[in-house]
Amino acid sequence: MACDFSIKHYEEILETAKRLGYGFCDFTGKRRTPGKKLYLRHDVDLSLAMALEIARVDHALGVSSTFFVLNECDFYSILDGETIDQVKSISDLGHDVGLHIDVRDTVSRGADLEEFVSRSIELFKTFLPVEDVVAFHIPDPEILHLEFRRFSCTYEPRFFSNIEYISDSARNWRGECACSRLERAKGDVQLLLHPFWWVAGSDFMSAGASVLADEIRHTKLVLAKNAPPIGVLDIGAEA
Numbered sequence: 561m562a563c564d565f566s567i568k569h570y571e572e573i574l575e576t577a578k579r580l581g582y583g584f585c586d587f588t589g590k591r592r593t594p595g596k597k598l599y600l601r602h603d604v605d606l607s608l609a610m611a612l613e614i615a616r617v618d619h620a621l622g623v624s625s626t627f628f629v630l631n632e633c634d635f636y637s638i639l640d641g642e643t644i645d646q647v648k649s650i651s652d653l654g655h656d657v658g659l660h661i662d663v664r665d666t667v668s669r670g671a672d673l674e675e676f677v678s679r680s681i682e683l684f685k686t687f688l689p690v691e692d693v694v695a696f697h698i699p700d701p702e703i704l705h706l707e708f709r710r711f712s713c714t715y716e717p718r719f720f721s722n723i724e725y726i727s728d729s730a731r732n733w734r735g736e737c738a739c740s741r742l743e744r745a746k747g748d749v750q751l752l753l754h755p756f757w758w759v760a761g762s763d764f765m766s767a768g769a770s771v772l773a774d775e776i777r778h779t780k781l782v783l784a785k786n787a788p789p790i791g792v793l794d795i796g797a798e799a
């Protein structure tokens with residue numbers, strides 16, 4: 561099989577994990593499986609539509625995973641109606657949802673980390689099926705390995721440093737593709753995959769450009785609606 565970033569190889573990686581006897585677990589202890597555990601995590605940095613596509617692939621393969629959605633993001637808003645519907649569709653497919661939380665600006669300005677995260681979870685639980693688990697977005701090294709009383713974190717030692725950790729961050733395996741890393745893994749694994757790389761495939765530059773064009777279109781619509789004198793100006797972006 562070809563080790564590329566394609567849906568086909570994505571499926572092959574999950575099939576490899578199944579063949580090796582991995583059970584797909586969540587981060588909160590609800591789904592317990594005997595034998596080796598695989599914590600399949602998707603950080604949704606760019607597109608909920610692409611995350612939903614991956615959620616459908618996982619579901620079709622009989623795999624449960626956890627999707628981490630950003631509390632604030634330049635490319636989608638978790639408060640937007642369409643986004644909420646997409647997150648609920650992911651949950652309806654049997655997957656977990658957690659916050660992919662960016663704490664850099666708030667914590668560096670005095671927010672208590674545990675308090676900020678646990679209150680954020682409570683807030684988002686008022687309208688989304690969010691579990692008591694977070695994955696930090698671009699975590700500072702000092703918050704890696706921390707454990708918290710009120711929620712689970714994907715960077716706790718039991719999910720991160722004490723087991724095999726495989727990630728496609730920045731579309732870079734740092735050595736070997738997940739399919740061969742899984743073959744060599746001795747025990748439990750956390751596998752972090754970003755839906756964008758797999759759905760965009762080899763044409764990821766055009767996929768990135770279309771995410772950007774959508775964002776510009778959206779900003780122009782918001783301007784036209786809320787500040788018409790600015791919104792009608794041609795600000796040099798593709799309409």
Ligand SMILES: [Zn+2]
Nearest residue numbers: 563737738739
């Ligand atoms: Zn591979």
Ligand SMILES: [Zn+2]
Nearest residue numbers: 603605697698
């Ligand atoms: Zn991220």
